[in-house]
Amino acid sequence: MVMVGRELIDLGLSAYERGLLDRERLTGALREASEGRAGETAETFWARHGLSREQLEQLARVPAGSSALAPVHSRVSEPAGPSQRPGDVEGSSIVIASSVVRDPGSTQVDEPGRATLVDPIEVTPERFKPVGVLGVGGMGEVLEVEDTRIGRRVAIKRVKAEVPHPERAAALLEREARVTGRLEHPNIVPLYDLGAEGAQKPFYVMRLLTHPTLAQVLQQVRRRDPAALAAYSLNRLVRCFVQVCRAVDYAHSRGVIHCDLKPANILVGPFGEVLVVDWGFCHIVGERRAQRGGTPGFLAPEQLAPETAELDARTDVFALGAVLYDILCLQHAFPILPMAFMVDAVRRGENPLPVPTPPSIRAPERRIAAELDEICLRALAFGPDQRFASARELADAVDAYLEGTREQERQGKRARELTEQGDMLAHNYRDLEQQAPERAAELGRLRSSVASWSSAADKQSLWDAEDREEVLQSVARRTFQAAVACYEHALEEASDHGPARLGLARIYWEALQRAQDRRADAERVYLESLVNQYDDGLLNRSARTVGGLRLRARGPVTGATLVRTSVV
The missing domain is CATH 1.10.510.10 (Transferase(Phosphotransferase) domain 1)
Known part of the structure; x- marks a missing residue:
């Protein structure tokens, strides 16, 4: 394709504006020029398209650039x-x-x-x-x-x-x-x-x-x-x-x-x-x-x-x-x-x-x-x-999208904050639960050492221990409920927030293990349904990172060694 020269274009449009060329002849000629022979002068080109020498001389006296049509x-x-x-x-x-x-x-x-x-x-x-x-x-x-x-x-x-x-x-x-x-x-x-x-x-x-x-x-x-x-x-x-x-x-x-x-x-x-x-x-x-x-x-x-x-x-x-x-x-x-x-x-x-x-x-x-x-x-x-x-309508459409993303960002940030708070509460709850067996054993020893006919002064230490245990159990229940509430509120902000779902699945799974230990079948069935509701397949991998290990030994123990094994 040949570049159409500005002089050729100016000359053609000047002829068109003065009625020497009609629109059809002008556009047809310019299309030919864009595909035509190189090296041809503007005067020669337009002479081939019907302009006389007198007309070309007249157009040459018109100030250059007064009109142009330059498609290519x-x-x-x-x-x-x-x-x-x-x-x-x-x-x-x-x-x-x-x-x-x-x-x-x-x-x-x-x-x-x-x-x-x-x-x-x-x-x-x-x-x-x-x-x-x-x-x-x-x-x-x-x-x-x-x-x-x-x-x-x-x-x-x-x-x-x-x-x-x-x-x-x-x-x-x-x-x-x-x-x-x-x-x-x-x-x-x-x-x-x-x-x-x-x-x-x-x-x-x-x-x-x-x-x-x-x-x-x-x-x-x-x-x-x-x-x-x-x-x-x-x-x-x-x-x-x-x-x-x-x-x-x-x-x-x-x-x-x-x-x-x-x-x-x-x-x-x-x-x-x-x-x-x-x-x-x-x-x-x-x-x-x-x-x-x-x-x-x-x-x-x-x-x-x-x-x-x-x-x-x-x-x-x-x-x-x-x-x-x-x-x-x-x-x-x-x-x-x-x-x-x-x-x-x-x-x-x-x-x-x-x-x-x-x-x-x-x-x-x-x-x-x-x-x-x-x-x-x-x-x-x-x-x-x-x-x-309009450009305003386009801007408003994009702005509405950005506003939605800003709201999503706000919700995501709030969900992360609530999940972090839930994780902290869940950690405190696990500490209380892990200490529960030791507290129960200590309370059992106190009960066995105090006879039912003992004086009030002798029973005071037992009563104090029972009060402490009741308070700690109440704190554990409330901490559990607060952790669950944080995770649930996080999911209200962002329903697909994975860490919050995992937090709920994990805390319910741990409660399920304790229900199985107590042989509480009705509670176990309920907790299983909650675990299945929130587990997205990550629990099996993550649950192994949570828990405790108790060793019973006969006689004094100076140390223990744990060896990682895999099951094929």
Whole structure:
């Protein structure tokens, strides 16, 4: 496939806008150009498609870049901040379409060939001292500079020194600055100033951003980097995603559709900061077709046929779904397919993208909840009507899931605390029960040494021992009941909490052994049912770690040796 040159596209759209070509001839010619011969000039190409020499000369006098339709022309996206950095894994953004913007109700550029800049700001070493280059795009570059007047480091974005169609690039940069400047939100990069170094050399000043992109973070997690794994759990990344959705929803409320959302255009700070950058491809609701583009793999289907589809909030919802898929799976939702193939499919009303595999199946090791599967796939639906109606609705759905997980975490934490308390009480109960035989023997000796006709003073020590035994038996019963209550309350918090179930099975099993020793058949049957209710198969292994051993010997014993044996 041959890359369609910008000059060829500009010439064709100029002819279309002046009535020299109809839509069918234009789109057919551009499709041929994307698959045609290399090295052919734009004039020769359009001459073959019916434009006369006079018409071509007339079109050549039209300012370059006043109109363009570029379905398969790649270029690096223009970041609102230094968003394209080494380590970002997404492909470059592509221009889908651009044309004259005419919206009397907005402060946008009316003709991309003419910029209406604010009063120039003198850019001199005295005001902005260059520090370094942060990023370079297709038409612009971002510099780190020292603002000596205020005494802080900031970033400046400006048009590159050598760029095709500098007037158009200047107009687009100013449009990007004005759009970004009117979006005042904690999760959108703030713009400080807009000015020009001279005629048609606009720039804007913004906050200096040194945070890694979400693409870089995901790449580190994908590589199992220990620091990244510790800092960016799945739930934390999903919480960051909710912040992105809130920022995008705010932009939608201001009539701005981002159109190029992807992990490389999201910055993630160490203290929970999340910033959405690169608004250069944004669409303003109510504009005629303006600069449109995006990144394959994150483009909504309607972006592939801009001459037939309107963009709205659901366009960004699709891209947000692709970002969420990346977060969940650490893999892209879609393969990168030829643009011409996808454009033709969308124009025929067909979905060119395969149905994504549910994230939980694609990445089972990530333990992705079914709720997130459903949310992600709904956002990625082919038809806009099948998606969430807004970024807010998508954020609310994810937030509801997170709230549920937070409640589960709270319940799990409470269940662990109750189980630990139950284990402590069960341990105290076992100590009391293990001491019971010795206490019983001591009490028996006292009873045998005191005759029934003895005086009250002689019987006092026996009565005291009997009172102590009664109290200790009462304490043992209450400790047993308290341990059982703790385990049961833990299961009320989390019904599948294994340690609590094991604690109950163990304490009932020990009570069962004592009931068997006493030949208490009714109690034994009841306790057996309780053991079976709570034993999940772990009791046989764990029960062997609990218990006591009593040795009876005739005569004095100086020591004993225990030898581990196994039964085959």
